[in-house]
Amino acid sequence: MLSLAAHLDLEKGKVIRVMGPASIVINKGKIRILGMNFTPGARVVIHRYRSYAIKALEDSTISVILGEGGGIEEPAAGEEVIDVWEEASRAIIDSKGIAVVLGPVDSGKTSFSLLVANMAIEQGLRPAIVDADVGQGDLAPPGFIAMKILTTPLLWLREVRGDVMRLIGSITPTHAFAMSRLIVAIRDLVDIAMQKGAAPIVVNTDGWTTGYLAIDTKLNIIRAVHADYVAVLDDVLCERIKRALGPLVNVLCLPRPKVVKERDRIDRRLLRKQHYQSFFQKAKRVCLRLSEITLLNSCLASGTLWSLDAVEKLSKELGLKVYAVVEHDDALVVLLEKADSVIGQRLREVFPQKEIYVVTRDSVKGLLAAILNERLEEVAPALIDSLELDRNEICVLTEYDGVVKGLSISRIKLSSEWEEVGKVIKCPL
Ligand SMILES: Nc1ncnc2c1ncn2[C@@H]1O[C@H](COP(=O)(O)OP(=O)(O)OP(=O)(O)O)[C@@H](O)[C@H]1O
Ligand SMILES: [Mg+2]
Structure with missing residues (x-):
């Protein structure tokens, strides 16, 4: 209407x-x-x-x-933040350095990051945005973070795709495995932006700011990138960050817009769904020989492979074909054609001291992953379609048409409707 x-x-x-x-x-x-x-x-x-x-x-x-x-x-007097934001943005641009933007959900982090980039372009600079908001980022699908060097100004970051992306593997930074990956990936993307001569570099972060651990994570990001400026879009958070950093980093406490178009959980879910989908519109199914690629962040690829004899013995005990067993100190990953709850239960009885993960042809369907190049760097998102056990192949959907050297596996699983399903499990593959 x-x-x-x-x-x-x-x-x-x-x-x-x-x-x-x-x-x-x-x-x-x-x-x-x-x-x-x-x-x-x-x-x-x-x-x-x-x-x-x-x-x-x-x-x-x-x-x-x-x-x-x-x-x-019409904003009430003192309600509009744009002039204060522009002043802060000028300070960041003049430094031609690195700025980290922090704030709660919907506080204006992405808008402020774009403001800095747009104003830098206006001055003839080549700014970069490292969009490190792992769940609601604009430059890459959820579960990834990305970096883009901007040459034309934009009103909505979602209009463009990142130049370089990194897979974190979950849609929140709160899982222990995600935190370290996030910090390494941010540092990596900042390095790449610097090598490409971008300045200033703005690191946009996620909206997880409540609790000690959240602040700790953000402080570690600030330290990892050697930030010249930290822009904080929340008064209380800003005081905390300032107190923690002392005088060594310039902290700008900025007001957040008083009235914004907020997005609720349903809106955010829809935005994520559309975003996943947009990265697979032109995807083709590609099957890769497992023996010819490197699988990263996979329990199946990183443990000790059982001998054929031991696998055969287990097959006999269970009365069904086991394709492979991979053992970790704390877990056993069992590759089967099909799973059912009885098999899982039997395995738990036989190996009570280990966590049991059953992987099948179809259990991996919908797992979000990244295609890796020869340097084990992410070059494109992929969606795992099936494990073809008899052919020893893994089949994925991807838009990438170059040579695939490996896959990095996330813990995010998507339905055919592009919605996240199930809880985050440690060894989906
Ligand atoms: N000066 C402003 N006045 C009114 N609304 C604004 C202003 N600046 C940004 N907004 C709006 O506020 C909302 C939140 O902004 P933005 O997406 O930049 O926040 P964010 O902190 O990045 O959010 P998220 O946590 O979802 O990533 C958006 O709808 C944006 O268009
Ligand atoms: Mg944002």
């Missing part, structure tokens, strides 16, 4: 807030949104999950068409 909301006259210096979905045409003058200037003839589309502050740089006239749920508001 679309309705023509208005032709608005905005005096020079005036700020309004537009909540999406909305489409704006500039008829006269000049307006500024997130560090981008728009002049007559330009059209700006605001997605239904976004809202923006619009500032008139000259006496301007704009036409706004609002979709369902969209709106235009």
Whole structure:
């Protein structure tokens, strides 16, 4: 349902807030949104999950068409943050250094990161964004983080894909396995951005900021990238970060927008679903010989392989074909054609001291993974389709059409509807 909301006259210096979905045409003058200037003839589309502050740089006239749920508001005095944000952004840009952006969910982290990038481009620089929000990032599917060097300004980071991505393997940084991977991956992406001559480099983070461990993780990110600036979009969090870091790092305490278009859990789930899907639109099924690739983050690939005799003996005991058994100190991974609860129970009785993971042809279906190149670097997302046990192959869906040297396995499993299913298990493959 679309309705023509208005032709608005905005005096020079005036700020309004537009909540999406909305489409704006500039008829006269000049307006500024997130560090981008728009002049007559330009059209700006605001997605239904976004809202923006619009500032008139000259006496301007704009036409706004609002979709369902969209709106235009006049911020109360002191409510609009954009001028303070621009000032902070200038300090970061002048340093040509590295800035880490922190804040709770919906506090404006991604918008502030883009503001810095857009203003840097305006000054002829080549900024990079390291989008390290592992669950709600824009540059890569959930479970990944990514880096992009921006050469044209943007209003929504989701419009582009990252230049380089890294798989973390879960959609929250709160799992112990994810935290260390996250810090290493961020450091790696910052290094690549530096090697490519990007400046400034803005590290956007996830919204997990409550509790001691969250702050600890963020402080470790700040330290790992040798941040010149930390921008914090929350007063209480900012004081905590400042106190922890002391005078050695510049901490900018910034206000968060008072009114924003918030996304609830359902919206976020939908955004994740669309994002997964968009990375597999042109995917093809590719089968890879397990003996010819490196499998990373796989329990199956990293333990001790049982001898054929031992596997045969277990097959006889269980009365069904076992393809392989891989032993860890604390776990046993058993590869079967098909699983049922009775087999799992039997195995638990026979090996009471180990955790048992049963992997089958179809149990791996929907596991999110990354294609690796010869340097074990992620080059594209992949979705595991099946394990072809008789052929000793693993089949994946991917858009990548280069030579595959390996796969890195996540603990995220997707349904055919691109929704996360099941709980995070330690050894899905
Ligand atoms: N100055 C502003 N005025 C009003 N709304 C704004 C402003 N800046 C950003 N927003 C809106 O606030 C919402 C949250 O912003 P953003 O996505 O940047 O936050 P975030 O902290 O990155 O969120 P998340 O935790 O989901 O990653 C978005 O809808 C964005 O369009
Ligand atoms: Mg964000």
